[in-house]
Amino acid sequence: MRADRLISILLLLQNHEKMTTKALATELEVTERTIHRDMEALSAAGIPVLAERGKHGGWRLIDQYRTRLTGLKENEMKTLFLSPSFQLLSDLGFTKDWKEARQKLLATVPNALQTQANEMWNRIHIDTDTWRQSTQEVSSLTVLQQAIWEERKLQMSYEKGNKELSERIVEPLGLVAKGRTWYLVAISNGVIKNFKVSRIKTASLTDKTFIRPSDFQLAEYWDQSKQSFINNLPTFEVEVEASPSIIKRLTFTGRFVQVHNTEFQLENGWTSVKLTFDTEQEAKEYILGFGDQIRIVHPTSLIEDVRKMAESVLNLYK
Numbered sequence: 420m421r422a423d424r425l426i427s428i429l430l431l432l433q434n435h436e437k438m439t440t441k442a443l444a445t446e447l448e449v450t451e452r453t454i455h456r457d458m459e460a461l462s463a464a465g466i467p468v469l470a471e472r473g474k475h476g477g478w479r480l481i482d483q484y485r486t487r488l489t490g491l492k493e494n495e496m497k498t499l500f501l502s503p504s505f506q507l508l509s510d511l512g513f514t515k516d517w518k519e520a521r522q523k524l525l526a527t528v529p530n531a532l533q534t535q536a537n538e539m540w541n542r543i544h545i546d547t548d549t550w551r552q553s554t555q556e557v558s559s560l561t562v563l564q565q566a567i568w569e570e571r572k573l574q575m576s577y578e579k580g581n582k583e584l585s586e587r588i589v590e591p592l593g594l595v596a597k598g599r600t601w602y603l604v605a606i607s608n609g610v611i612k613n614f615k616v617s618r619i620k621t622a623s624l625t626d627k628t629f630i631r632p633s634d635f636q637l638a639e640y641w642d643q644s645k646q647s648f649i650n651n652l653p654t655f656e657v658e659v660e661a662s663p664s665i666i667k668r669l670t671f672t673g674r675f676v677q678v679h680n681t682e683f684q685l686e687n688g689w690t691s692v693k694l695t696f697d698t699e700q701e702a703k704e705y706i707l708g709f710g711d712q713i714r715i716v717h718p719t720s721l722i723e724d725v726r727k728m729a730e731s732v733l734n735l736y737k
Contacts, residue, residue: 424447427447428457466484467484497536547598559575563616569628574625602614655701659691661692662712676695
């Protein structure tokens, strides 16, 4: 509804001081023309909005205008009372602070809504841990957080993929939790990079500070970095024929393989399937695990490799 959007614009300008038409349109998922019409409506209603031109221009509220409109809708309130991941809060050392903040927030809502808030904690629980308890070491998170907040350069010993240690001085920009795995986003030798926190063997603050890039947005950077990583993953495609007895098992798993086209059935009752793996070795091991219930069609070079692996297994148990 337009009234809700106008309120959202007002609150956004209060919280951000200045926003461009494009930024407002993106945030509210409308066109830039709609934003211009909304601004005219706000101005007509007596809200002091001002458009600044130029490279660093945008919309802002003049005369330090502040609205007293603070009412929360029911669904908005529910989102505030969703339980976060206690595993991640524990990693950051924020569990106690969050519980105290939750009680303070609860005290601010009307009595009629407090019961609903409590029910949110009792009906929705977010667990980001794995079924097996994580063994990753994240003891450096305390130092990393301090370096990020104080904008101080960090000296760290980092274990690379080949197990070699490298000494680095980085400019830490933020922390990202992917599932239960933490990553440090930092500038290293002028380039923004991602470092797995569990591979940081030692970390210490230096007495040197740095200037954080004014246009850096952690969430936007991470989304772009994640998509770039996905796009550059190696792929190995295999065409197979699968027995009806394993079709459900093929489509159930998504951890090591992507399964495509499981609808085309052959005359013998089997199904033609395309599988995509990260590496050829993963393809061999996966296919061998299904024994005589899966037959390789392409690439034909894979057939001989899997046959040799099967013979090795037989020889092992002779």
